[in-house]
Amino acid sequence: MSETAQIKLSENTYDFPVITGTENEKAVDISKLRDLSGYITLDTGYKNTGATKSAITFLDGEKGILRYRGYSIEQLAEKSNFIEVAFLLIYGELPTEKQVADFQNEISHHTLVHEDMKKFFDGFPSHSHPMGQLGSLVCSLSAFYPESLKLNQTEAEINQTIIKMLAKMSTIVSWIYKKSFGHPVIYPKNKYDYVSNFLHMTFGQRTEDVEIDPVLVDVMNKLLILHADHEQNCSTSTVRIVGSSDCNLYASISAGISALWGPLHGGANQAVIEMLEQIKEDGGDTQKWIAKAKDKNDPFRLMGFGHRVYKNFDPRAKIIKKACDDVLEKLGVNDPVLEIAKQLEEVALKDDYFVQRKLYPNVDFYSGIIYRALGFPTDMFTVLFALGRLPGWIAQWKEMKENKEPIGRPRQVYTGYTERDYVEMQAR
Ligand code: ACO
Numbered sequence: 001m002s003e004t005a006q007i008k009l010s011e012n013t014y015d016f017p018v019i020t021g022t023e024n025e026k027a028v029d030i031s032k033l034r035d036l037s038g039y040i041t042l043d044t045g046y047k048n049t050g051a052t053k054s055a056i057t058f059l060d061g062e063k064g065i066l067r068y069r070g071y072s073i074e075q076l077a078e079k080s081n082f083i084e085v086a087f088l089l090i091y092g093e094l095p096t097e098k099q100v101a102d103f104q105n106e107i108s109h110h111t112l113v114h115e116d117m118k119k120f121f122d123g124f125p126s127h128s129h130p131m132g133q134l135g136s137l138v139c140s141l142s143a144f145y146p147e148s149l150k151l152n153q154t155e156a157e158i159n160q161t162i163i164k165m166l167a168k169m170s171t172i173v174s175w176i177y178k179k180s181f182g183h184p185v186i187y188p189k190n191k192y193d194y195v196s197n198f199l200h201m202t203f204g205q206r207t208e209d210v211e212i213d214p215v216l217v218d219v220m221n222k223l224l225i226l227h228a229d230h231e232q233n234c235s236t237s238t239v240r241i242v243g244s245s246d247c248n249l250y251a252s253i254s255a256g257i258s259a260l261w262g263p264l265h266g267g268a269n270q271a272v273i274e275m276l277e278q279i280k281e282d283g284g285d286t287q288k289w290i291a292k293a294k295d296k297n298d299p300f301r302l303m304g305f306g307h308r309v310y311k312n313f314d315p316r317a318k319i320i321k322k323a324c325d326d327v328l329e330k331l332g333v334n335d336p337v338l339e340i341a342k343q344l345e346e347v348a349l350k351d352d353y354f355v356q357r358k359l360y361p362n363v364d365f366y367s368g369i370i371y372r373a374l375g376f377p378t379d380m381f382t383v384l385f386a387l388g389r390l391p392g393w394i395a396q397w398k399e400m401k402e403n404k405e406p407i408g409r410p411r412q413v414y415t416g417y418t419e420r421d422y423v424e425m426q427a428r
Helices: 033-037 073-079 082-091 097-108 115-122 130-144 155-180 194-203 214-227 234-243 249-261 268-281 286-294 315-331 336-350 352-356 364-374 378-402
Strands: 004-009 012-020 026-028 057-060 065-068
Touching (some): 004 033, 065 082, 073 315, 082 097, 082 378, 115 130, 115 155, 130 155, 130 378, 214 315, 249 378, 268 286, 268 336, 268 378, 286 336, 315 364
Antiparallel strands (some): 012 026
8 A cells, every 4th residue: 555644734634645766765745735735845955855756866875875877886986987977877777888989979079169169268367266167168058059049859959969068068177277277278189088088188288199197097087977976966956946947958057067166065175175285284283173163153164074965974985085095106196185184084083073963074075185186276176076967967957857847946934024015215
């Protein structure tokens, strides 16, 4: 017999169906609550609200499980590569050899960005924040590729926009990197796979073909895979809600980029390194900074610690910590902030405040140290997160469209004035 939930409101009792997901997670479907009773539910920050049914990513925060389309993040990070994971997320299955070759080939043939966009790009001040540039450039793709604006597109048309989005994103990200040094941009080369092409455009030179270090390719693939999707987080929900108004893919992704920027979300990777630097310059006393993080009168928080969903450990953080040790050793980089990070983690994991609140290092705690070792400036870190998250945003946008979800429009409980009469200026 199917399970139901009862809600008693004043004299009336209402029955609501219980929905069970494939991993046995339960939800009370209250979509008819207001029609039946006139009441709504209130859940600020959506801590307890399912916004959709989704078949893309499964996450169990208590057990520290993360799976894309059923495949564990551990297996994907070890055995797969970013372009294969992108295909898996967007189209639902691991690709065959031919499918992945065609996918890569199509992407490679769209990596050039309209030359006129460069004029627009040149107009940014040289020190403008990379995330501001990224959001604007991605949104402006809708102006340069206006076919994406057409309503009721065929599957093939939507697919073309998806390919262009994936292709042009890596070119745009590398342009932004080059601009931060005042260097000329490097054009893509079709002979490379997605990640190698990105590294070529980022670290390559105009004058000579630079050998792409397989260590960089490997770690970059890992980082991008670990960031590729994370179900209904702040930026992904933003992408879905913007897309639900029938907004084009580029503008929806641009909105997700804005949502990702904040230090409580993707911007944490930049904030972590800035925090570690600050602690180092202050003499490296980790106990002092732990005490600050615990002090409710001090706004300081331990960046890279805590997560809305993971309350045991973040499986991505485990993988990234190991990747961080490996890559620093392979590249022969000795970064003093890594020591501070490890000390902070050790102290915090034993401290009652962090233990009771289930605060553990999240994916951003170590990713910044790797990006730094690869040579990226700190304010580029969140842009790299966005590059990784792109297939997830696309998959979620596509799923929302395929499910024909209604426009996202939450309600509210109004707490302002009740009706009052307008008062003439002289009488105020
Ligand atoms: N340092 C110190 N205390 C913390 C931290 C932290 N990093 N994170 C949470 N807490 C405390 C809060 O003060 C609160 O304490 P209280 O119960 O005594 O009031 C308790 O832990 C619960 O914290 P909330 O803010 O209510 O938890 P929420 O789920 O809303 O926030 C968040 C999660 C935003 C990630 C939070 O832990 C945080 O700010 N972390 C630092 C920023 C960060 O690393 N963000 C990246 C997240 S991962 C990602 O987006 C990719």
